[in-house]
Amino acid sequence: MKTSVLLIGGFDMTRGLASSLLKKGYNVTAIYPDYEKCKVLAEIEGLQVINGDGTKPFILEEAGAEKMSIAIALTDHDDDNLVICELCKKKFGVKKTVCTIKNGENTEFFRKMGVDAVVCATNAITSIIEQQAFMDEMTTVIPIGDGRLSIAEIPISETAPAVGKKLWEINLPKEVIVGCIMRQESNIIPRGDTRVLAGDVLILLSSAKQETTAVRELTGR
Amino acid sequence: MMNIFSKTKETDYTIIIGCGRLGASLANMLSDNGTDVLMLDKDEAAFRKLSSSYGGLTLEGDARDISTLREAGIEKAKVVVSVTNDDNTNIMVAQIAKELYQIPYVVCRLYDPERECVYHEFEINTICPAVLSANEINKLLGSSVYHMEAQRA
Numbered sequence: 001m002k003t004s005v006l007l008i009g010g011f012d013m014t015r016g017l018a019s020s021l022l023k024k025g026y027n028v029t030a031i032y033p034d035y036e037k038c039k040v041l042a043e044i045e046g047l048q049v050i051n052g053d054g055t056k057p058f059i060l061e062e063a064g065a066e067k068m069s070i071a072i073a074l075t076d077h078d079d080d081n082l083v084i085c086e087l088c089k090k091k092f093g094v095k096k097t098v099c100t101i102k103n104g105e106n107t108e109f110f111r112k113m114g115v116d117a118v119v120c121a122t123n124a125i126t127s128i129i130e131q132q133a134f135m136d137e138m139t140t141v142i143p144i145g146d147g148r149l150s151i152a153e154i155p156i157s158e159t160a161p162a163v164g165k166k167l168w169e170i171n172l173p174k175e176v177i178v179g180c181i182m183r184q185e186s187n188i189i190p191r192g193d194t195r196v197l198a199g200d201v202l203i204l205l206s207s208a209k210q211e212t213t214a215v216r217e218l219t220g221r
Numbered sequence: 222m223m224n225i226f227s228k229t230k231e232t233d234y235t236i237i238i239g240c241g242r243l244g245a246s247l248a249n250m251l252s253d254n255g256t257d258v259l260m261l262d263k264d265e266a267a268f269r270k271l272s273s274s275y276g277g278l279t280l281e282g283d284a285r286d287i288s289t290l291r292e293a294g295i296e297k298a299k300v301v302v303s304v305t306n307d308d309n310t311n312i313m314v315a316q317i318a319k320e321l322y323q324i325p326y327v328v329c330r331l332y333d334p335e336r337e338c339v340y341h342e343f344e345i346n347t348i349c350p351a352v353l354s355a356n357e358i359n360k361l362l363g364s365s366v367y368h369m370e371a372q373r374a
Contacts, residue, residue, distance in 0.1 A: 079285050103287075109287065
């Protein structure tokens with residue numbers, strides 16, 4: 001049986017998520033309060049759209065919340081998202097509830113109230129902006145675990161201090177590991193005695209705090 | 222004298238969230254009875270509803286931010302009453318008060334009684350105006366109108 005996902009509120013995010021989840025073969029239902037915008041959502045092929053306030057139990061029931069495996073609350077209001085997740089979990093027995101929040105301070109509280117995954121959109125975006133603005137060396141940074149960990153892609157230029165060194169000769173912080181070196185067409189899983197060459201792209205797994213230090217050691221910036 | 226004053230402050234400090242008709246009249250009542258009250262509302266203009274004899278504090282801010290509640294001194298409150306016009310805000314504030322700060326008495330107003338299941342496992346008292354009114358009207362009608370009809374028949 002296909003996994004069913006319920007998306008509540010958050011027009012743009014619902015639109016993006018719905019298309020991508022449908023492509024991956026999930027059953028997707030969306031709840032949105034504005035009728036005109038519901039019509040726009042309904043244009044996405046295969047998406048079920050329910051017009052109404054997702055914090056109301058009867059709307060959730062209409063959307064078939066009891067059959068859902070995952071409920072994702074994307075409204076602009078933290079309190080609405082909390083109530084949606086609690087109703088889904090307690091009244092409809094949805095296994096996994098996910099929500100976005102605006103105020104990062106609420107993360108712990110939401111977890112305590114039984115929301116399985118809490119994504120602070122504001123924190124995630126500001127940290128990405130920070131990385132993009134201050135670390136030109138990194139082309140891609142993927143934050144995971146609420147931004148506590150990140151995977152970064154670091155191109156090594158000819159002038160970088162790491163060029164020609166073996167990995168164990170580079171003074172990397174403890175909480176950082178070079179998981180892969182992409183060299184031309186091949187991928188190398190490095191060992192301590194692997195040499196870093198100019199033109200390599202290193203895939204770095206690191207804790208958020210150590211990332212900047214690691215980048216400085218590798219690229220000199 | 223000072224001693225007694227500070228003692229009452231510790232024991233019955235009450236925070237009311239939402240300065241609407243219900244919140245304001247409750248605040249006036251409690252304040253007249255000598256309770257220490259703090260009224261929290263996101264709109265400063267709402268405080269006009271408080272009577273001129275209101276002797277409590279007011280604070281402007283969003284109760285959904287835990288930092289605002291801390292500013293209101295929630296950790297020393299004995300009673301938290303959440304009566305904003307948004308059910309979901311009331312639910313969230315009540316849960317913060319109960320679960321994060323273990324406030325002994327938490328009361329909140331719910332327009333939609335269907336959401337009540339969220340509270341079952343928490344010790345939160347809910348007031349549902351629709352249910353209360355229905356009961357009251359039923360009582361009024363039951364004791365006079367229908368009774369009389371029955372007698373006539």
